[in-house]
Amino acid sequence: MSEKGSSGGIQVIDRATALLDAIARYQDPVSLKVLSAETGLHASTAHRILASLIQNRFVERDAVGHYRLGIRLLQLGVRxxxxxxxxxxxxxxxxxxxxxxxxxxxxxxxxxxxxxxxxxxxxxxxxxxxxxxxxxxxxxxxxxxxxxxxxxxxxxxxxxxxxxxxxxxxxxxxxxxxxxxxxxxxxxxxxxxxxxxxxxxxxxxxxxxxxxxxxxxxxxxxxxxxxxxxxxxxxxxxxxxxxxxxxxxxxxx
Amino acid sequence: MSEKGSSGGIQVIDRATALLDAIARYQDPVSLKVLSAETGLHASTAHRILASLIQNRFVERDAVGHYRLGIRLLQLGVRxxxxxxxxxxxxxxxxxxxxxxxxxxxxxxxxxxxxxxxxxxxxxxxxxxxxxxxxxxxxxxxxxxxxxxxxxxxxxxxxxxxxxxxxxxxxxxxxxxxxxxxxxxxxxxxxxxxxxxxxxxxxxxxxxxxxxxxxxxxxxxxxxxxxxxxxxxxxxxxxxxxxxxxxxxxxxx
DNA sequence: CCCAGATTTGCGCATTGTGAAACGATCCCG
DNA sequence: CGGGATCGTTTCACAATGCGCAAATCTGGG
The missing domain is CATH 3.30.450.40 (GAF domain)
Known part of the structure; x- marks a missing residue:
């Protein structure tokens, strides 16, 4: 971790970023299975990170549980x-x-x-x-x-x-x-x-x-x-x- | 962590969010000291998380080293x-x-x-x-x-x-x-x-x-x-x- | 109703994120 | 000019947090 730390990488932030980018590649809301495959993350890991992103409003879920980008990105983007x-x-x-x-x-x-x-x-x-x-x-x-x-x-x-x-x-x-x-x-x-x-x-x-x-x-x-x-x-x-x-x-x- | 996990919280993502929000509250680029005080994070922790946000382009630094929001928020926000x-x-x-x-x-x-x-x-x-x-x-x-x-x-x-x-x-x-x-x-x-x-x-x-x-x-x-x-x-x-x-x-x- | 696949949850562990301390850089004041 | 203060950066050790495995649960289709 000390080696990783000196290069500025925090794994879970990199992973969250990869998930946001994966969602952004789709016009429509996208399933956990697809996101897990696209990012190479284990489904339960992806699920956990996405849950945190939802809690922080970077991601939302639609009626069938698929994921899309959330309102905080708009608020921050405008800022x-x-x-x-x-x-x-x-x-x-x-x-x-x-x-x-x-x-x-x-x-x-x-x-x-x-x-x-x-x-x-x-x-x-x-x-x-x-x-x-x-x-x-x-x-x-x-x-x-x-x-x-x-x-x-x-x-x-x-x-x-x-x-x-x-x-x-x-x-x-x-x-x-x-x-x-x-x-x-x-x-x-x-x-x-x-x-x-x-x-x-x-x-x-x-x-x-x-x-x-x-x-x-x-x-x-x-x-x-x-x-x-x-x-x-x-x-x-x-x-x-x-x-x-x-x-x-x-x-x- | 299992208790935290079931409520969807990942500490470092919550912390990264708090840092982004703190930056967004300022019109001008903002120093590490201010961000550390605003978020209650130890300076070295804030520094680390910010470095990761920079690497992932959520945050940029200006010529004197102060932090501002980065281009990925625009790219994601547009999407x-x-x-x-x-x-x-x-x-x-x-x-x-x-x-x-x-x-x-x-x-x-x-x-x-x-x-x-x-x-x-x-x-x-x-x-x-x-x-x-x-x-x-x-x-x-x-x-x-x-x-x-x-x-x-x-x-x-x-x-x-x-x-x-x-x-x-x-x-x-x-x-x-x-x-x-x-x-x-x-x-x-x-x-x-x-x-x-x-x-x-x-x-x-x-x-x-x-x-x-x-x-x-x-x-x-x-x-x-x-x-x-x-x-x-x-x-x-x-x-x-x-x-x-x-x-x-x-x-x- | 049953089954398969997708999603969600529990759990234990080791690796990763963390804070303290040390170090470096810069600026200001005497 | 030198020293001290302040801020930022890096190193290090450790424990807690993120992680993946496995099991449980959910959902939709036949």
Missing amino acids: LHSNIDLRAVALPVMERLRDQFGESVNLTVREGDVVVYIEKATPNRMMHVQQLVGSRAPLHVTAVGKLMLGAAGDNEIKGYAQRTNLPAYTRNTITTLARLIDECHESVARGYALDNEEAEIDVGCIGVLLYDSTGSVAAGLSVSAPIERRRMTWVDEMLAAGREISERLGYRG | LHSNIDLRAVALPVMERLRDQFGESVNLTVREGDVVVYIEKATPNRMMHVQQLVGSRAPLHVTAVGKLMLGAAGDNEIKGYAQRTNLPAYTRNTITTLARLIDECHESVARGYALDNEEAEIDVGCIGVLLYDSTGSVAAGLSVSAPIERRRMTWVDEMLAAGREISERLGYRG
Whole structure:
């Protein structure tokens, strides 16, 4: 334990985290058996930890006894300093870009093998690309996802490819590890990435990364448009916006 | 431990929760000494648990080593089933009310001694009452806060009054326990509450509660307007909207 | 009603979480 | 500048708490 202690690990907290992550991977409430299998924990251990998480309101149970995330995560999440900072800082810039381009601007964070859309600025026109806040998309078919993979390094890209098998969403989706590594490298090198109808036909995207005060990737910023309306002239503005937001987040690049 | 186990408590998870709550009470990052004092934990124990929460990304440290909430709470919070349900269910109703009244409609959850605004629908007019998502207000000066206190019972109201001392925000704020208890009772009895310039002069509000499938208070719904624009004819619509959303949340009143 | 599978509970044990003490770092004051 | 105070971090020994096994209970389907 002294060895474990020096590396900061407390086993039961790691295990509770694994259980929360396992629940979060499902849209619907999930059974003890599934959670036990997903985390590799003995059923009675999982049951005990989940009971404690319920008591502390991190987890709830539905009518048939299945587990879902609980209200304390919402309460704490809303209180998250970086949540308020990140969205409050990014939103005015996003709105400015939206008005300038006349297209949808999105803010995303990485969660495991997907990006999650956490804020949006949509244009006042009937036809635009729509991503709901809270929705998810695989990393390899999104501009910012490819940047996040590139920033994380080749082993991370390889691990992602192994876990997901790089499924095709359109005829343009990158489905081989070699091509994905090239694309990620290239994207990181030039500072922005494109989604060329890789997630959905007719949808194009330009994405950049946002960095926080520790120099880590904090989020992604992207503009999505019907492919024939996308302008490569937006790249400079996106890069500048990414720098602006990152600086406000305390990044000293 | 067997006795503890049957009641679902795991000490270190309870302690980690207490630390997260303590951090969440501060707007700014907070020191180990303060957290140790707030939770009653020995400094080295608190240090250890915090290190594990950092490793699992529930907590981050800033440049001077102070602790703040971490990004995993955001990622999990966005994935929260009841968060997606609550906001997705409530938003269309809120937008309808906004268009009908021409005023701001807000969705709030209780967090300790405050309400937190988690969703909003703002009217398309320059002058309206504005509450940012993520902002907070004391319970005793908001309509839904008074309902939440009333729903929680007299001991809860008393405890709240003792903790906060009922500070005045305007000349209209309720600052005595007896008056607060009366107001909360009356509000619960009739099903809605008013904020009559108690939080801010010139601002009026009508609030109702939303209930979930377990019959518990899930959130509050309110319409805020400049006081001279507020209409008591909105009460029926607010009550109906509260019932509608609660039913969609699975409430069987 | 019976059976199989899932969940829950009891129990004993060893490993893991804990607090005290020691050490390190930083800041402030004389 | 040096010493003391304060805060944070690490080491260490120990006991209690988290854990897994096994049994009991529950639930749903045939």
